[in-house]
Amino acid sequence: MFLNDRKFKILQAIVTDYIETAEPIGSRTIAKKYSLGISSATIRNEMSDLEDMGLIGQLHTSSGRVPSEKGYRFFVDSMMKSRALSVEEALFLQRMIIDNIGQAEYMIQETAKALSRLTKYPAIVSEPFLKKTTIKHIQLVPLDEKSLLLVLVTDTKTVKNQIVNLPSDTRSSGAPGYKALTKLSAVLNNHISGKSIRDISRDIIDKMLAEFGENAHVLMPVLGIIADMIKAEDDVRVYTSGIKNILAFPEFAEKSKAEAIFHALEDRESLFAILDQSKAHEGIQVIIGAENTLDLLKACSLIKANYTIDNGTGCIALIGPMRMDYTQAVSVLSGILQNMQQVIEALGLQAVKATT
Amino acid sequence: MFLNDRKFKILQAIVTDYIETAEPIGSRTIAKKYSLGISSATIRNEMSDLEDMGLIGQLHTSSGRVPSEKGYRFFVDSMMKSRALSVEEALFLQRMIIDNIGQAEYMIQETAKALSRLTKYPAIVSEPFLKKTTIKHIQLVPLDEKSLLLVLVTDTKTVKNQIVNLPSDTRSSGAPGYKALTKLSAVLNNHISGKSIRDISRDIIDKMLAEFGENAHVLMPVLGIIADMIKAEDDVRVYTSGIKNILAFPEFAEKSKAEAIFHALEDRESLFAILDQSKAHEGIQVIIGAENTLDLLKACSLIKANYTIDNGTGCIALIGPMRMDYTQAVSVLSGILQNMQQVIEALGLQAVKATT
DNA sequence: CGTTAGCACTCGACAGTGATGAGTGCTAAC
């Protein structure tokens, strides 16, 4: 699609103005507000052409014009200038990096918060979906005579821990002491470190049982919990932040519409459905209105990017009305991706594939 | 305040009906809906008396009557029958107990979720505020040559872990191996287990430095992170759930009102201000409208209870419009408190003080 | 031939109007 310079500028004015004000915009307003050096009548003629091309529309005869989905698409593809982060945004992200040089899990939550705070749009961030989590390290820690603590480190440096309550029928033999536990930890690490849960064969279990000796009764509860933890780890979590921000948009003023969005963003299943769209896409992707496969989002736009850590890929996204500030949202999202890259590198994981 | 039987029943009818419908209720409706055996005219006379007593009011002449704050207070204090949990509610809680026999941290989050799901009101639950967290156990776990994992168990069985990145200038000496770390863990436990962060004196640090020997460079980073973790632990967290439910209430239909509530419930500071009201109160407490010290909540009611674990006390609360279903809310809250008690007992902590 | 001014037309927003109905308070009768 080709537009002459004047049409280009008029469309740009309509889109940016509508993104800002959420009000249909008329020819006279454009003539006054944007000094294009032509009269409102001329603008009317051009607008009529733009309407024929399907780039703008009107809600009823004699209302101002509003960008159509095609118009937004044209704007995103051809008009949007990439914007540098503002000083405040850059500083905010910088501080976040410092706070996050800790653990991958927190980084993901914090990323969601930062995204929504910087953009005023609700943010969704999913943990990387890992095909096969493997055990990196196991440590048993004594608590008291009837329970002990199991700490599990996985190959992505996620750390999990859970209390193991020893079955009451074997409680008479009691929990092993500190020294015994370090020995048992060593046995566990020797046999199952580097393995995924499926790799633990009957054979390996038998060997470990023998080496556990008098503490054999501890092994099965421990293995059971390890299996649960790995399974929970394979269950990807999704974090959202700033959902309340949608109340600020007039397009969700109707309570039923706001409720629908709230519902979708608090429900795990629908969150996955939202993020699962076009999973293979590289770089930042903008999905406008009906381009969404979900009916619920046909009135919304979604800006999303996939990121990769080690052997898994996760997703990071912003949701807003179709009239969302694509320029800002894309630049912030891109900044955040670079941020994640730095944190991940600091954690010694493989870098995020970020393409802008 | 004393009411004769007829006035009592009429007030009860007005409160329960208004809680259900959110519409002012007139004399004729009461006469039809509740078979009190008297005509609407008589009811009108009685209502006039109730209005003089300040228990009900009307929005304008010739609107139906609405309970006043004093009316709600009278209802809660004198009319509310405690209700047994329904089968569904009881089952739901039972399942929750089973899922929660893990760790105190998750229990608190899950409690918030359960509360809001069962009542349809937003729920707030705070972690117990602990005066002085003490270290119960420390374990250092090897990760790779430049980092190790620190696991910390506190006296309330909260488990925290964080990766310790060794300073680069000492990286040449490398991270200690598995065996060395178990020895270092033992040193740490010998000296600071059972202590709070303030109890770690310069003297103790010097002793540990000596015992660490060639790995002395590891000690300070580790202690620094322990201090941070304990500090973070002393920072009580607050969880909310089901905030979106307020959209369902007509009293928050105005966007500005809903936004105010959302804002208050997403902001840590205001959450604490909400929960801090009448901290010393025992058992379940109902705070109605202007009884709230916060201006923001003057139009809301708050149902809250404090719970105690070991040396700390936390808070659990429901927020709703003044017209909230006190009967249901109180019974569910009381059920949840008993639930927490069971989980806490299973964890070996001291029981919740639940008084209903 | 592109641009512009002028004009008729459309339609949403808003304020004013009257009818309707739910509800009250008062009074008189039971």
Place this chain on the structure above:
DNA sequence: GTTAGCACTCATCACTGTCGAGTGCTAACG
């Protein structure tokens, strides 16, 4: 003491006319 009846109040709703923003069309202008 209780009830029926009646006048009165007030929110709600549908309807109406006015106003203004905006469009499309046409004719005139450079």
